Amino acid sequence: MPTTLHDLPTPCLVLDRPRLQRNIDRMADRCAALGIRLRPHLKTPKNVEIARLLLARQARGITVSTLAEAEHFAAHGLHDQFYAVPLAADRIPRIAALVRGGTTVVCVAHDADAVPAYAHRAAAEGIVLPLVIDVDVDHHRSGIAAGDPDFLAMARAIHAAPSLALRGIMVYAGASYDAPGTEAIAALAERIRAGGVAARDLLRREGLPCDMISYGSSPGTFFARSLEGLTESRAGVYPFQDLFQAGIGACTVDDVALSVLTQVTGRQPALNRFFIDAGGLALSKDRSTAGHAFDAGYGLVCDLDGRPIGDLVVASASQEIASVASRSGQPLDMAAFPPGRRLRILPNHSCFTAAAHERYHVVDGGHAVAAVWERVNGW
Amino acid sequence: MPTTLHDLPTPCLVLDRPRLQRNIDRMADRCAALGIRLRPHLKTPKNVEIARLLLARQARGITVSTLAEAEHFAAHGLHDQFYAVPLAADRIPRIAALVRGGTTVVCVAHDADAVPAYAHRAAAEGIVLPLVIDVDVDHHRSGIAAGDPDFLAMARAIHAAPSLALRGIMVYAGASYDAPGTEAIAALAERIRAGGVAARDLLRREGLPCDMISYGSSPGTFFARSLEGLTESRAGVYPFQDLFQAGIGACTVDDVALSVLTQVTGRQPALNRFFIDAGGLALSKDRSTAGHAFDAGYGLVCDLDGRPIGDLVVASASQEIASVASRSGQPLDMAAFPPGRRLRILPNHSCFTAAAHERYHVVDGGHAVAAVWERVNGW
Numbered sequence: 001m002p003t004t005l006h007d008l009p010t011p012c013l014v015l016d017r018p019r020l021q022r023n024i025d026r027m028a029d030r031c032a033a034l035g036i037r038l039r040p041h042l043k044t045p046k047n048v049e050i051a052r053l054l055l056a057r058q059a060r061g062i063t064v065s066t067l068a069e070a071e072h073f074a075a076h077g078l079h080d081q082f083y084a085v086p087l088a089a090d091r092i093p094r095i096a097a098l099v100r101g102g103t104t105v106v107c108v109a110h111d112a113d114a115v116p117a118y119a120h121r122a123a124a125e126g127i128v129l130p131l132v133i134d135v136d137v138d139h140h141r142s143g144i145a146a147g148d149p150d151f152l153a154m155a156r157a158i159h160a161a162p163s164l165a166l167r168g169i170m171v172y173a174g175a176s177y178d179a180p181g182t183e184a185i186a187a188l189a190e191r192i193r194a195g196g197v198a199a200r201d202l203l204r205r206e207g208l209p210c211d212m213i214s215y216g217s218s219p220g221t222f223f224a225r226s227l228e229g230l231t232e233s234r235a236g237v238y239p240f241q242d243l244f245q246a247g248i249g250a251c252t253v254d255d256v257a258l259s260v261l262t263q264v265t266g267r268q269p270a271l272n273r274f275f276i277d278a279g280g281l282a283l284s285k286d287r288s289t290a291g292h293a294f295d296a297g298y299g300l301v302c303d304l305d306g307r308p309i310g311d312l313v314v315a316s317a318s319q320e321i322a323s324v325a326s327r328s329g330q331p332l333d334m335a336a337f338p339p340g341r342r343l344r345i346l347p348n349h350s351c352f353t354a355a356a357h358e359r360y361h362v363v364d365g366g367h368a369v370a371a372v373w374e375r376v377n378g379w
Numbered sequence: 380m381p382t383t384l385h386d387l388p389t390p391c392l393v394l395d396r397p398r399l400q401r402n403i404d405r406m407a408d409r410c411a412a413l414g415i416r417l418r419p420h421l422k423t424p425k426n427v428e429i430a431r432l433l434l435a436r437q438a439r440g441i442t443v444s445t446l447a448e449a450e451h452f453a454a455h456g457l458h459d460q461f462y463a464v465p466l467a468a469d470r471i472p473r474i475a476a477l478v479r480g481g482t483t484v485v486c487v488a489h490d491a492d493a494v495p496a497y498a499h500r501a502a503a504e505g506i507v508l509p510l511v512i513d514v515d516v517d518h519h520r521s522g523i524a525a526g527d528p529d530f531l532a533m534a535r536a537i538h539a540a541p542s543l544a545l546r547g548i549m550v551y552a553g554a555s556y557d558a559p560g561t562e563a564i565a566a567l568a569e570r571i572r573a574g575g576v577a578a579r580d581l582l583r584r585e586g587l588p589c590d591m592i593s594y595g596s597s598p599g600t601f602f603a604r605s606l607e608g609l610t611e612s613r614a615g616v617y618p619f620q621d622l623f624q625a626g627i628g629a630c631t632v633d634d635v636a637l638s639v640l641t642q643v644t645g646r647q648p649a650l651n652r653f654f655i656d657a658g659g660l661a662l663s664k665d666r667s668t669a670g671h672a673f674d675a676g677y678g679l680v681c682d683l684d685g686r687p688i689g690d691l692v693v694a695s696a697s698q699e700i701a702s703v704a705s706r707s708g709q710p711l712d713m714a715a716f717p718p719g720r721r722l723r724i725l726p727n728h729s730c731f732t733a734a735a736h737e738r739y740h741v742v743d744g745g746h747a748v749a750a751v752w753e754r755v756n757g758w
Contacts, residue, residue, distance in 0.1 A: 007469075009469075009470075009758065010467065010758075011758060012758075043698055043699070065698060065699045066699065085644075085656070085699045085700060086644035086645045086654060086656075086700065087644070088389065088642055088644055088656055088718075088719065089718070089719060090386075090388075090642075090719070091388075110644060110645030110654065110718075111644070111645035111646055111718045113646075113717055113718055114644070114645065114718035114719070117718070117719060134645070136647065139647075139650060141697060141700070141702075142644070142645055142647070142654045142700055142702075143645075143647075144645075144647075145649070148649070174697075263467055263469075265464075265465040265466070265467055265489060265490070265493070265521070266465045266489030266490035266493065266513070266521055266522075266523075267490055267492075268515065268521070268522075268523075270524070270527070271518060275465060275489065275521045277464070277465075277467055280665075280731065281731070281734055282758075284664060285663060285664045285665045285666070285728075285731060286659075286664045287664070287666065318520060318553075319422055319444060319730055319731075320422070320444045320445065320464045321464060321465065321520070321521055323520075323521075338492055339467075339468070339489075339490045339492055339493035339496070340467065340468060340469070340493070340496060349664075351698055352659065352660070352664060352698075355660055355735075356734075357757075358757060378736075378737060379388065379389075379390065379391075379661075
């Protein structure tokens with residue numbers, strides 16, 4: 001069995017455990033200081049060992065993005081779940097099976113016209129389905145504006161249905177991703193917080209329950225000045241971080257815990273570039289650093305210790321190979337990159353890069369693989 | 380077991396078999412007319428039923444992009460293989476196991492400095508490894524220019540090694556992807572053809588073997604005026620086609636055989652958009668239509684019969700949800716898109732969208748699922 005970064009088959013994922021733990025600790029400390037419950041979003045790691053590291057530090061309960069995750073984590077004893085994606089009614093039978101097994105799965109309502117189907121399906125399954133309403137504050141993603149007349153009508157319909165239970169609302173600080181810089185993120189966080197509190201007050205004035213106010217985004221949690229009035233954060237990307245998060249100032253490149261192990265397969269000295277065996281499938285086609293001051297192409301090129309090499313980036317990506325070049329066009333020392341030399345690539349967007357792989361190879365700062373942790377992909 | 384597009388769990392892949400067969404027939408006829416052998420690249424379908432449909436029509440042998448594909452297809456009796464990615468020497472033990480099982484796996488050399496490791500590893504495994512040299516004609520991707528002094532040195536080194544066998548060269552018409560229009564594709568195809576023939580002549584003048592000249596790209600094969608002097612085409616995307624291929628004129632939208640089944644989860648009438656449960660993970664983040672006259676966002680929105688609905692496109696994609704909007708800003712009839720309505724999304728780049736899923740749900744033009752075909756993902 002391969003046991004070091006020198007003999008693992010490439011391409012594959014490498015996870016730096018000291019960085020992972022540092023990122024987990026930092027967010028746990030921050031949420032403790034803010035006085036907000038942390039319910040981490042496992043859509044990024046999709047792995048039970050990492051879930052346990054999160055739960056060992058302040059986190060109570062988990063957030064999931066697919067029923068495949070929900071079922072996997074329930075089977076591993078994680079029974080307090082928030083399924084934070086607008087619910088398709090035909091998924092309720094699978095959710096009911098989880099509920100009957102002792103798992104709480106809070107679900108999300110986005111559209112008033114979906115509520116009758118939720119009520120009907122939940123009743124047919126003999127369960128009471130807990131729901132929060134997806135409240136759109138910044139028009140960044142899904143949800144209904146609290147000022148929309150349908151908002152209260154929807155809340156009343158959920159509250160009135162015997163097979164449904166209104167638990168509260170969710171908000172998302174998605175536009176923090178359009179706002180580089182921690183000051184801009186903090187200002188947006190405050191806007192989202194205020195929007196969530198206003199929606200809560202609307203419900204309470206009508207005598208409707210609102211015990212759960214879930215707030216999303218890692219940078220929005222880390223840089224918020226206050227999250228008063230919200231009950232929990234479902235920050236997700238922070239255990240791994242990535243180049244996008246570094247680009248908006250939410251972390252440094254040294255915080256990025258996830259990388260793709262690859263090797264050189266050939267060079268083109270006349271074109272001042274070389275090729276690696278991690279292509280668009282292994283790295284993902286996410287180009288979210290494209291608008292940043294440091295556009296990393298398809299990833300930042302590091303040595304086997306995870307240290308960036310000059311300003312080398314993945315300049316282009318085919319399906320199974322990619323080219324590496326200097327961002328500034330510095331001449332490369334081709335002798336330093338012979339075929340077979342192994343490298344690690346830091347990802348633009350760790351959620352998407354991780355999703356291209358089945359497992360993590362965990363290292364403790366060195367080259368030895370200390371553990372192999374499986375992911376739960378698909379739906 | 381779900382048997383129609385109305386009850387399959389979403390998101391998932393739908394494959395239109397009549398379109399698939401039409402695309403296969405069209406390329407087979409074209410290669411027959413060109414007098415070139417077809418060795419289709421299975422990096423797109425990664426599926427054995429589709430491989431058999433290809434082999435039933437003119438194709439002889441297959442091309443693969445990963446050893447996972449090579450092993451899977453060998454296990455299903457497909458023993459004539461070209462592994463068309465620059466070879467990492469440490470993969471030779473897996474290849475040797477295939478060779479010992481009776482499979483021919485022609486591999487690719489890109490860098491002269493890799494040849495000693497190839498020779499050493501192949502000798503250690505007791506096999507003779509067939510190699511072609513990756514020849515770079517248009518600087519679009521990997522390979523060595525035939526004019527580079529290392530080209531002939533590399534060919535001689537391969538020919539001289541008892542554990543290696545020089546089979547010929549490969550070329551790739553990758554820049555046809557930068558050249559919209561069939562005339563531009565045809566002009567580029569001729570340039571690549573001529574480059575391949577020139578490289579062959581160089582080898583033959585030195586008394587070196589060059590029996591295989593593999594030529595790549597679906598549009599470059601379909602629109603080439605002649606492929607004289609080349610021995611085979613490894614066209615790959617044509618069985619499925621996609622919006623990128625339609626955008627460069629290599630097919631029409633009606634030829635696209637692959638789609639993602641999804642459903643509406645909520646609407647935002649004030650923002651003139653609605654949301655579906657196929658996000659960036661189900662659609663891929665490939666944005667290759669971004670530079671085209673018709674930028675399809677993350678995909679083109681169709682009804683359950685696969686017909687485009689107005690000018691609806693996937694405008695933005697989060698991990699598990701995406702927003703749908705009219706490209707031209709036409710007001711949407713929200714009543715036509717209630718929660719639960721099912722839709723099919725045509726992909727920008729079918730290789731990447733397919734790779735996000737484990738299997739195909741095959742339909743024969745209607746809504747009934749006639750077959751479920753498994754993919755072989757990973758490495």
